[in-house]
Structure formats: structure tokens, C-alpha cells
Amino acid sequence: MLQDKKYPFIGIAGLALVIYGIAISSFFEGWSNFITETIYESILLQDSGQLLIATFAYVAKGFLLFFFIYFGSMMMTHVFSKRVSGLISSLLFMAVTTISIFTLNQLYQENFSYLSHFITITIISLLQIFIPKQRYFLTIFAIILLLVIMSMQWLQLIPSLSQLGIGTGDFAVMIKMADNYFTKNNLFNTLATIFFLVFLIIAIIFTFLIHLLHKQIYTLKKYHEQEEKLRDAQVALAESKVYQEIAMVVHDLNTPLVTVEGLLSLIQLKMQPEDQNQTAAYFNRMNQSLNRMKDMIAEILYENTKHPIEVKELLKYVTSHLCLDEQLVRLTVNIPPDLPPIPVNKIRFSRAIANLLENAITSFAGKAGEITTNVKVVDNRVSFQIRDNGSGIEADLLDQVWTDGFSTRNSSGLGLSFVKKVVESHAGTVTIDSVPNRYTIICISIPIKKEGEINVERDHLSRR
Amino acid sequence: MKKSIPFLLCLVIALIIAFTNMDTSQSNPMTTYPNLPAPIGKEKILITSAGQAMEGAIVYSISESLHLDADYRPRALDSDLYDYQSVIIILGYSANGLAYTNRSFQEELSLTKALLTEAILQELPIIVVDLSSRGRDSKHTRELFELVTPYTAYYIGLKNEQGYHPYKQDLPKLDIPVTLLNELDDLATPLNSAFR
The missing domain is CATH 3.30.565.10 (Histidine kinase-like ATPase, C-terminal domain)
Incomplete structure (x- = not known):
């Protein structure tokens, strides 16, 4: 997950994206005029090709607008995801997006469909369950959101669903009306449904692939951890055996050391060296060394020897x-x-x-x-x-x-x-x-x- | 299960909205098609718009196919009426259509009112074509409807599952001929009968 200190920055960036999304219609007035003009031309020239161009421009504009709003809202609510439960975080996401759509409708009178908005949130909420809350959560969410919004933009253009209140936005109504005039809605009932399904299926497949990949990585990680633990245990066991053997060897050193000490005393007794001569000095040094060796052995064998x-x-x-x-x-x-x-x-x-x-x-x-x-x-x-x-x-x-x-x-x-x-x-x-x-x-x-x-x-x- | 709550909540809200939008009421039996005893308008015709919905272009295209002598001028003013014998007003508010003409809604209302007043002064028959589907069912379209219908000589609208829209319930009381179409393609017949 992200570091705590990055959260305020993400929240502010999210808010900026939402505001930009709401204001985008003002920035791209030329784009809206192009769509209006192209639809008019398509009707007056009886050219369904022009209508398709206007449709793609509409889908692209709607995609940008809603992507900024939904992604910005997710960034904003993601800031609270560590402090509040996932449920409250999701409800916050719903609230922020709904308020944004309401603001859009009030500002531009475009009559965007609330039903479409809730269908979008339903799909996002469902797919979000399967997105791992990991480091790349926002990136994966952005890709899935991209596909879902593209799918929803095409859903707006299915004339058969107009009676349910889907596709009530101004451009969607214009396009469906023009298509009604050209083909009695046969073209868009087919084309928009195909595009809607294609993008939705890709979004679902992508989400499940990410989910499966995450599960696989999680399993591998667990497996790797268990392997590490097993290896540590093996190392500890081997070290324990080595220490045991060292202790035994050191312990066994005591026997020849005692023999050497005894024989040295015997030789000293037999030779009876005078205190001041060189031989007595050698015997003293040998005894000191033997004592030091005994101390070292004792310190190795007995931990609490101090x-x-x-x-x-x-x-x-x-x-x-x-x-x-x-x-x-x-x-x-x-x-x-x-x-x-x-x-x-x-x-x-x-x-x-x-x-x-x-x-x-x-x-x-x-x-x-x-x-x-x-x-x-x-x-x-x-x-x-x-x-x-x-x-x-x-x-x-x-x-x-x-x-x-x-x-x-x-x-x-x-x-x-x-x-x-x-x-x-x-x-x-x-x-x-x-x-x-x-x-x-x-x-x-x-x-x-x-x-x-x-x-x-x-x-x-x-x-x- | 807890993770699914937002999904289930959104699903329930979406279903409630969809159910509310689905209208199961019966069609109003008073709808008629066509019901003009004689032509009410003469050529040359001005096709203009109240609300700047692009349906005007469709009506103009149909009038061309009927070889009616008509001009399509969505931004026509009252001063443009001198050359015409009939006016067809396409009713429907479009935010983007209005933005394309650089007019505010209040300007559109006052310009439409001036055009209607001038048409009545010149005794020009006003035919209202209202192809507003559910997508155009906004408070602005209702305002335009209330402004235009008292001046109307003939009303052509779209029949849908609900029969009349709630705000169109008063249409029969205005004592004007009304034709409600099953679909857009049927527009040619009443349009033709209004002039021939």
C-alpha cells in the first residue's frame, strides 16, 4: 500500500481531478460544438458515416469527463481507506460521484442519467471486490475504470434501453434520434450493444486475470516464506549439531590436558629445578599456559563461567x-x-x-x-x-x-x-x-x- | 459478504430507478392519427426551433422529401417572418444545441415569444412538432411547451407508452387538432396533410 505521507497529496490530486472533470465541458466547448455540428450535418446530408464520427467524439468526450470524476473520487476516498472501513470508504465513493453527477446536471442541464451512474457504480463496486488492495491498486483501478466507462458510454446509446431512463444525456438523445431517423434504431441497437458488451467483458476478464495473478503471487509468497523457515530450521539444526560436536571435542581435550599436566608435574618433581634457573622458568610458563587452556575450555563448555x-x-x-x-x-x-x-x-x-x-x-x-x-x-x-x-x-x-x-x-x-x-x-x-x-x-x-x-x-x- | 454491501446497495438503487422509469400505464385512447379535415397552412414554410433541439433538421429533411417549399432556420427571428406563409416550430430543449447558437435559455424564451407574437399578428398558422422523447423531458422543455401551445394551430407529437406526458394533459382542452405518431417515420403523413 501507499505510504501514509503520500495520502494528503493523493486526496488533493483526487479533488483536483473531480473539479477538472466537472469543469471539462466548459474547457471543451469546441468539442461539444463539433459533435452538435456533425450530427446536424449527418441529418441534413443523410450521412450515417458523419453520425458515427459524432458518436465516437461523444464517447471520447464522455469518457474523459466521467473518468476524471470517478477516478478523482476514488483517489479522494482512497485517502480514508486506512482510517475507515472498506464499507464506509465505498459509500463515500458513491456519495462523491453522485454529488458530482448532480452538480454536472445542475451546471450544464445535460440531463445525465442517474440510472446509468448507479449501474456504473454497481459494476465498479463488484469488480473492486476482486482488485487486490496492493501497491498498484490505483493503477489497476484506472485501467478497469477506463474499460467500464467506455462500456457505459456505449450503453447510453442503446435506443432499446431509453425507456428505462438510460441515455438521457443531451448528445445521447440527439444521436439516438438521428439513428431513429436513419435506420429506425437498428444500427445503434446492434452497434452500441456490441461495443458495450465487448468493453464490459474485457473489464471483467482483466479484473479476474488480476485477481488470479494476485492469488498466484500470494500463494508463491507463502510458499517461499515456508521454504525460508524450513531452510532456517535446517541451518539451526546443523549449527546445533556443529556446536554439540565442538563441545564434545573441547571436552575431550581435557583428558590429554590432564595427562600433560600430570606428567609435567612428575618431570618437575624428578628434575627438581632450582627456583632461579632457566628450566624452572620454562616449567612456570608451561604451567601458566596449561591453566589458561583449562580456563578457555571451561569458558567454552560452561556458559556461566565468569x-x-x-x-x-x-x-x-x-x-x-x-x-x-x-x-x-x-x-x-x-x-x-x-x-x-x-x-x-x-x-x-x-x-x-x-x-x-x-x-x-x-x-x-x-x-x-x-x-x-x-x-x-x-x-x-x-x-x-x-x-x-x-x-x-x-x-x-x-x-x-x-x-x-x-x-x-x-x-x-x-x-x-x-x-x-x-x-x-x-x-x-x-x-x-x-x-x-x-x-x-x-x-x-x-x-x-x-x-x-x-x-x-x-x-x-x-x-x- | 461485507465487501459486497456497496455492490448490492448500488444494484438495489439502480433497480429502483429502472422500475420507477418503467411506465406500465395504458395508452391514452384519445390519440389520433391523422385528424385534419383540410390543409391549414400554405407554402412557403419557415421551419424553426424553440429550444434548439436538433429534431428540426429531421423535420426539414422530411419536408424536403415531401417537396415542400421550406427553409430551415433554427435561429430565425420575428423579423424573418415576412417571407413565409406558415411556421413550423420544433419544440425541445437541448443544452448543447443552445450552446451552439450562443444563446441563453432566457434569450431563447424571449426570442420565441417575439416570433410567436409576430406570427399571430401576420396571421401565419403555427404548427408545432414536438418530438421530445423522454430524454428531452426537462423543466425547460415544459416551459417552452407552455409558451408555444396557446399559439398552436396544429400539434404533432410522439406517442409513447405513457400517452401524453403529464404536462401535456391540457392539450385537448386547447381545442387544437392533435396528431400523435407511433414513430418518427410516420411524421411525413400529417406534415403533408397540413399543407396539401
């Missing part, structure tokens, strides 16, 4: 893994000197911060930009504010960015949902604010570790 870490060290670890060599992005990190250490799962929290920075870098699409990371303490919590001046996110999409699978860049859509999970597992909060093409700010706030709290928390084996 160790106090300096913010500076954490961000250094994150930024050292970012690839900024081919980017025109300037990354600034502001950390106050007196920040306390924060208890985090280093691997997972670093990944979360890295996801945010990578998103910011991607938003520049290779262009120059600036990313600023500010860290500060607010109410016993550490706040990470990541700000970029990239493409930003539309306001109506901000609520969806944390949803699994949501992406504006055709990516997996798992990055930000992972960030939210990790922050929440650290009893933290994450918020986002963005103005398209100006800025995006993401704030992560996590509590600072209290004195004496146990450093390491362990949970069951994590499985995604």
Missing part, C-alpha cells in the same frame, strides 16, 4: 581480532583509568562486543566512518556505549533487531540475538537507538562484581 577481567584487556582482546586493514573506519576506544574488573565469560562476552563492532563496520559499506566505544561506571554497573555514524536502522524495525533470524542485510540474523542472550546471561541489559543515515547507539550495561564474590560459576554443559 572470571574478573580488566575492561581494557577485554577490549584489547576484541579489537585485536577485528579486521580493519581494508576499511576506512576510524575506531576510538575511551576507557577511564580507574575502572574495576568485571566478571564476564571472556570468550562469549568478547564475541558479543565483536558482533556489535562488526555490524557497525558493515553499516558503512566500505565508506569512511567513525566508531566510538565509551566505557563508564554508572550506578555500580559498567556501561559500554558503541556509537557509529553509519546507515542506521528505521525506527519501526528497532523492536525486531533482537529477534532470531531478523536481518536487514540478508545475513543469518543471529548476531544481535546472540548479543542479547550473552548480556542477559551476565545479568545485564542492552538497548538500541538509531536515526537512519545519522547514528546508531548500542548500550550494554552489566553489574560490577561485588567484593568476596566467588569468581567462577559453573553451569551444565552448554548446548545451543
Whole structure:
């Protein structure tokens, strides 16, 4: 459908079209005189060919006049279609068109038939049910309206229907009277009926084709959505299996690590190196590395494993893994000197911060930009504010960015949902604010570790 | 179902209008054809219009086929009558016909009245041909009818399902010969009998 901000413009354009339609008879006085003159000539010269020329001119003039009125009325009422029900919108359309026809009759005394007007509205209302209320509604409506009005113009010229009050307009009466004189209405009873039916049938066929096409597109869209969902589920399943296998492999690393640790202790005992010599230093470094490896394995295996870490060290670890060599992005990190250490799962929290920075870098699409990371303490919590001046996110999409699978860049859509999970597992909060093409700010706030709290928390084996 | 309400509403209104327009009353038995005991007019004839309906051209074309000595001058004035012995006035208001002559309806009324007065002064018989079908049944045609009929020597109209139009009910009271035609083609006979 159309954007809300375009509606006032469409309404005003519709009103202008209706007014133009009503005033068109004044603008095309020469056209009316041509029709009158041609009908006179056809009678005086007994030339039915002239009458046909006058008829086509009449149909064309009537088509323009009524097209502007009906299409303008539809544009005007279309403005209200989002605010009021379809029924009220249709009744408004009926009211606007009827008032316009009444005004026409009062202004020009042409005696246009109200019955023909209501038949036109009946046909339009019926066909409109099958026109999809999509982006191209007004275009499709215009094409169908064109065919219906052409059909109705010919309906005015069927002499047999005059007794019902159809074709009471001045020109229609003139043409039918002339035809009565020439052919006792045989010509127009046949010709006008054929043209009326042809245009009406084309309008009906076109409407049903559009309806069928729309249904087909809708079905395909649904089918495509289901396919996407199925594919996502397959990917999630595959990822889950991969994570399970990684967890098992990492878990299995523990066994040779314990063996290495044990044997290293045994060798150290047998060699009894003196504290100051080179060998003792090597043993110390090997023990430290082993401990670090054990910590890393624990952090991977246990989601809730948290160790106090300096913010500076954490961000250094994150930024050292970012690839900024081919980017025109300037990354600034502001950390106050007196920040306390924060208890985090280093691997997972670093990944979360890295996801945010990578998103910011991607938003520049290779262009120059600036990313600023500010860290500060607010109410016993550490706040990470990541700000970029990239493409930003539309306001109506901000609520969806944390949803699994949501992406504006055709990516997996798992990055930000992972960030939210990790922050929440650290009893933290994450918020986002963005103005398209100006800025995006993401704030992560996590509590600072209290004195004496146990450093390491362990949970069951994590499985995604 | 809710979507169909506008369609059904329009359909009902259209049917009501169509039903109202259909007249099932019987034809008035007083219609006559032809009823002139003797010719009432002489040639040369001025065929003119009151309301500028294009039916005047049809009457002129029929008069030509009858070899009547006639001129078709839809915009004739009272000063043009000096050359004629009879006047045929074609009754019927046409908005576009009037626009073509650059006259307003009020001008048309006053010009017609002046023409009628002059014709009566010159003792010219006035024959009114009223081929107004339902399409011409407007308040302007009624005004013209009321203006012209008191001066009429012979009235030729179209018979339709309703017999007389409601505003033509007073025609018999005017004591003028009236011929109502079944169809347009029948016009030649009363027109001919008015002059021969």
C-alpha cells in the first residue's frame, strides 16, 4: 500500500481531478460544438458515416469527463481507506460521484442519467471486490475504470434501453434520434450493444486475470516464506549439531590436558629445578599456559563461567581480532583509568562486543566512518556505549533487531540475538537507538562484581 | 459478504430507478392519427426551433422529401417572418444545441415569444412538432411547451407508452387538432396533410 505521507497529496490530486472533470465541458466547448455540428450535418446530408464520427467524439468526450470524476473520487476516498472501513470508504465513493453527477446536471442541464451512474457504480463496486488492495491498486483501478466507462458510454446509446431512463444525456438523445431517423434504431441497437458488451467483458476478464495473478503471487509468497523457515530450521539444526560436536571435542581435550599436566608435574618433581634457573622458568610458563587452556575450555563448555577481567584487556582482546586493514573506519576506544574488573565469560562476552563492532563496520559499506566505544561506571554497573555514524536502522524495525533470524542485510540474523542472550546471561541489559543515515547507539550495561564474590560459576554443559 | 454491501446497495438503487422509469400505464385512447379535415397552412414554410433541439433538421429533411417549399432556420427571428406563409416550430430543449447558437435559455424564451407574437399578428398558422422523447423531458422543455401551445394551430407529437406526458394533459382542452405518431417515420403523413 501507499505510504501514509503520500495520502494528503493523493486526496488533493483526487479533488483536483473531480473539479477538472466537472469543469471539462466548459474547457471543451469546441468539442461539444463539433459533435452538435456533425450530427446536424449527418441529418441534413443523410450521412450515417458523419453520425458515427459524432458518436465516437461523444464517447471520447464522455469518457474523459466521467473518468476524471470517478477516478478523482476514488483517489479522494482512497485517502480514508486506512482510517475507515472498506464499507464506509465505498459509500463515500458513491456519495462523491453522485454529488458530482448532480452538480454536472445542475451546471450544464445535460440531463445525465442517474440510472446509468448507479449501474456504473454497481459494476465498479463488484469488480473492486476482486482488485487486490496492493501497491498498484490505483493503477489497476484506472485501467478497469477506463474499460467500464467506455462500456457505459456505449450503453447510453442503446435506443432499446431509453425507456428505462438510460441515455438521457443531451448528445445521447440527439444521436439516438438521428439513428431513429436513419435506420429506425437498428444500427445503434446492434452497434452500441456490441461495443458495450465487448468493453464490459474485457473489464471483467482483466479484473479476474488480476485477481488470479494476485492469488498466484500470494500463494508463491507463502510458499517461499515456508521454504525460508524450513531452510532456517535446517541451518539451526546443523549449527546445533556443529556446536554439540565442538563441545564434545573441547571436552575431550581435557583428558590429554590432564595427562600433560600430570606428567609435567612428575618431570618437575624428578628434575627438581632450582627456583632461579632457566628450566624452572620454562616449567612456570608451561604451567601458566596449561591453566589458561583449562580456563578457555571451561569458558567454552560452561556458559556461566565468569572470571574478573580488566575492561581494557577485554577490549584489547576484541579489537585485536577485528579486521580493519581494508576499511576506512576510524575506531576510538575511551576507557577511564580507574575502572574495576568485571566478571564476564571472556570468550562469549568478547564475541558479543565483536558482533556489535562488526555490524557497525558493515553499516558503512566500505565508506569512511567513525566508531566510538565509551566505557563508564554508572550506578555500580559498567556501561559500554558503541556509537557509529553509519546507515542506521528505521525506527519501526528497532523492536525486531533482537529477534532470531531478523536481518536487514540478508545475513543469518543471529548476531544481535546472540548479543542479547550473552548480556542477559551476565545479568545485564542492552538497548538500541538509531536515526537512519545519522547514528546508531548500542548500550550494554552489566553489574560490577561485588567484593568476596566467588569468581567462577559453573553451569551444565552448554548446548545451543 | 461485507465487501459486497456497496455492490448490492448500488444494484438495489439502480433497480429502483429502472422500475420507477418503467411506465406500465395504458395508452391514452384519445390519440389520433391523422385528424385534419383540410390543409391549414400554405407554402412557403419557415421551419424553426424553440429550444434548439436538433429534431428540426429531421423535420426539414422530411419536408424536403415531401417537396415542400421550406427553409430551415433554427435561429430565425420575428423579423424573418415576412417571407413565409406558415411556421413550423420544433419544440425541445437541448443544452448543447443552445450552446451552439450562443444563446441563453432566457434569450431563447424571449426570442420565441417575439416570433410567436409576430406570427399571430401576420396571421401565419403555427404548427408545432414536438418530438421530445423522454430524454428531452426537462423543466425547460415544459416551459417552452407552455409558451408555444396557446399559439398552436396544429400539434404533432410522439406517442409513447405513457400517452401524453403529464404536462401535456391540457392539450385537448386547447381545442387544437392533435396528431400523435407511433414513430418518427410516420411524421411525413400529417406534415403533408397540413399543407396539401
